[in-house]
Amino acid sequence: MIFDLKHDLPTKLPNHSLSAGRSDPIGATFDGEGVNFAVFSEHAEKIELCLFSEDGKVEIARIPLLERNGNIWHIHVAGLTPGTSYGYRVHGAYDPENGHRFNPNKLLLDPYAKRQSGTLLWHDAIMGYTIGAKDKDLSFDTRDSAPYVPRSIVVDPQFSWGNDRRPEIPASETVIYEAHVKGMTAEFLGLDALQRGNFLGMSSEPVLDHLNKLGVTTVQLLPVHAFLDDKFLLEAGLTNYWGYQSIGFFAPEPRYMTKRGIWEFQTMVRRFHAAGIEVILDVVYNHSGEGNEFGPTLSFKGLDNKSYYRLADNQRHYINDTGTGNTLNVRHPMVLRMIMDSLRYWVEVMHVDGFRFDLATVLGREVDGFNRYGGFLDALGQDPVLSNVKLIAEPWDLGPGGYQLGNWPHPFLEYNDKFRDDLRKFWRGDEGMVANLGERLLGSAMTFDHSGRAATSSINFVTCHDGMTLRDLVSYDHKHNAANGEDNRDGKDDNYSSNMGVEGPTDDAEINAARAQRQRNLLACSFLSQGTPMILAGDEIGNTQHGNNNVFGQDNPIGWVNWEQADTELLAFVQKLTALRRDHNVLRQLRFLHARPRIKDGKPDVFWRMPDGTPPTREEWESPDTKTICTELRTSYGTPEYRASDDVLFIVINNDGDLDVTLPPCVPDKTWELILDTATPDAGAQCITGKTAPVKAASVCVFALMPAA
Incomplete structure (x- = not known):
């Protein structure tokens, strides 16, 4: 149905009285008597609230918002209830060369909508300009977009939380598991059809049982804010699988709900908490799904383009520090407020435990560049709600000065890509990597040990959603992204991977054994390093994407975790690693190690050794021939006496041949016990009676100082 904007629709509904309402809270708020609508626009000339029939298909009223408090327009409509479908039409100047793109022919989503329904249909009418016009985006399109865009839905967010409490896992005990709601559950064994691909399946008993046995404490979900499918992906027969095209920062993605109710997300969180597991959301506040000047008008662009987006000097074009076409204008107070309101909503109403900020440098970029004391970061740091949840930065973007690893304020944790790359290079056999490896094992202290930051600040990962899986990292020399339809041009070229002799799957038992051991070595280094370990869902069972290192559009078995072919031996090894980390507090310290004498006994908190027991010289640290390094770990010198322990570990990382x-x-009455050997992962603890111990080629061994029998 195409609506005629010249046709007069009712400006009120029978039995629904209108009143001024309030400017706070922003959004659509059900109060028991009706719904209060409030929306921000600084430059609009007129805003109309559009109400739809129960099925969302027929526009039944257009109500002008005649009350304005500053730049917030508002009205109260009595008699409306949760489930009401609505949107906005906004009148104003269509003047792209001065930053304005108002077009009342376009139905707009409420940025504060707590729920969305319907699917975006890519029709020319969703554009504010006329496709094919000579003057391109300077033209003005008069077609109504309502038949092709989602609806905002009024909700009552009340939920029976019972005795739900956030697990509040200490940073030193945190083990992060990055997962995708659909990818995790689409083929998970033991789920029925209704549980696959949604929030309820993600928190089902089989999934929770797997996570608890695995030993993870914190699940980090790829984007669950409502998002759209890019047109170019749909035309290629793909979809926006990862979800990094947000179009609503308060609404859960409808495709992850079976009954289209936000209670499903709330139920998921409650179940995770009951299992002792935290929920962190990957959030995308750096841009929206509206793209650049040639993208659709769906929400922010039509409400107040000049306020919501960072524009180039000529005002017509968008600053693109994100690589997606636009960049949200976080420096605008109302955009900053929207982000802060969104974050608080997900903590207070949806009970999540923290956030991972995608391309986070955008959020800290001020007029003169990135500023760790900028508006957003200051607002976050002082907020009594948000300063007490887990905060993780992806510390880079594509803008000037975009790489900011180590520059985030407490209590941020940061994705450490140097850890990822250095571990990959070391185990691939690149020369001269031992010094880098040593730095990563100690939590990248040269990067993070400042401003009172904790040794947990580095997120230590070898793989994440963006790139090859762990199994593919040891099975392919090159990316294999043909299924993405971009002639293998997309995705990173520098994966620092190695196929170990054959590209892809092989029946060669020797190669498969070497691949299995390298996977164990990479995982072991992640869990034995100071910092916060993170594993990618499926890596614990040897999941493969068949060499594809960019499955952002692959909502199919390429991108899903294949549970049917799980490597149960690798799974058991990861369980062993998480248990080892829990049992030894020297692996999860809050203070950095700097080889300084401890108050407790005068011994250095870390001591490096060569295989023959001598301390390495500078030449040996930097030599391309050095392939093995050993380290003796104790509680940090800076740890208070009452928290210091007698725990001592000796770790050998050997990428050379067999050696002693x-x-x-x-010390008297103590002996070394071998508690982990990646060459013999199934072996139990073994007491070492001599002064030396054999270490297999390309392996990691961990010895614990234990009481003598």
Whole structure:
């Protein structure tokens, strides 16, 4: 149905009285008597609230918002209830060369909508300009977009939380598991059809049981804010699988709900909490799904383009620090407020435990560049709600000065891409990597040890959603992205991977054994390093994407975790790693290690050794021939006496051949016990009686100082 904008629709509904309402809270708020609508626009000349029939298909009223408090327009409509479908039409100047793109022919989503329904249909009418016009985006399109765009839905967010409490896992005990709601559950064994691909399946008993046995404490979900499918993906027969095209920062993505109710997300969180697991959301406040000047007009662009987006000097074009066509204008107070309101909503109403900020440098960029004391970061740091949840930065973007690893304020954790790349290079066999490896094992202290930051600040990962899986990292020399339809041009070229002799799957038992051991080595280094370990969903069972390192559009078995072919031996090894980390507090310290003497006993908190027991020289650290390094770990010198422990570990990381390693001298009544060997992952603890211990080629061994029998 195409609406005629010249046709007069009712400006009120029978039995629904109108009143001024309030400017706060922003959004559509059900109060028991009706719904209060409030929306921000600084430059609009007129705003109309559009109400729709129960099925959302027929526009039944257009109500002008005649009350304005500053730049917030508002009205109260008595008698409306949760489930009401609505949107906005906004009148004003259509003057792209001065930053304005108002077009009342376009039905707009409420930026504060708590729920959306319907699917975006890519029709020319969703554009504010006329496709094919000579003057391009300077033209003005008069077609109504309502038949092709989603609706905003009024909700009552009340939920029976019972005795739900956030697990509040200490940073030192956190093990992060990055997962995709659909990818995790689409083929998970033991789920029925109604549980696959949605929030309820994500928190089902089989999934929770797997996560608890695995030993993870915190699930980090790829974007669950409402998002759209890019047109170019749909034309290629793909979809926006990862979800990094948000079009609503308060609404859960409808495709992850079976009954289209936000209670499903709330139920998921409650179940996770009951299992002792935290929920962190990957959030995308750096841009929206509206694209650049040639993108659709769906919400922000039509409400107040000049306020919501960072525009170039000529005002017509968008600053593109995100690589997606636009960049949200976080420096505008109302855009900043929207982000802060969104974050608080997900904590207070939806009970999530933290956030991972995609391309986070955008959020800290001020007029003169990135500023760790900028508006957004200051607002976040002082907020009594948000300063007490987990905060993780992806510390880079595509803008000037975009790489900011190590520059985020407490209590941020940061994705450490140097950890990822250095571990990959070391185990691939690149020369001269031992010094880098040593830095990563100690939590990248040179990067993070400042301003009172904790040794947990580095997120230590070898793989994440963006790139190859762990199994593919040891099975392919090159990316294999043909299924993405971009002639293998997309995705990173520098994966630092190695196929170990054959590209892709092989029946060669020797190669498969070497691949399995390298996976264990990479995982072991992640869990044995100071910092916060993170694993990608499926890596614990040897999941493959068949060499595809950019499955952002692959909502199919390429992108999903294949549980049917799980590597149960690798799974058991990861469970062993999480248990080892829980059992030894020297692996999860809050203070950095700097080889300084401890108050407790005068011993250095970390001592580096060569395989023969001697301390490495600078030449040995930097030599391309050095492939093995050993480290003796104790509680940090800076740890208060009442938290210091007698826990001592000796770790050998060997990417050379078989060798005998000299063990550190034992104290009286103590002996070294081998508690982990990636070459023999199933072996139990073994007491070492001599002064040396054999270490297999290309392996990691961990020895614990234990009481002598």
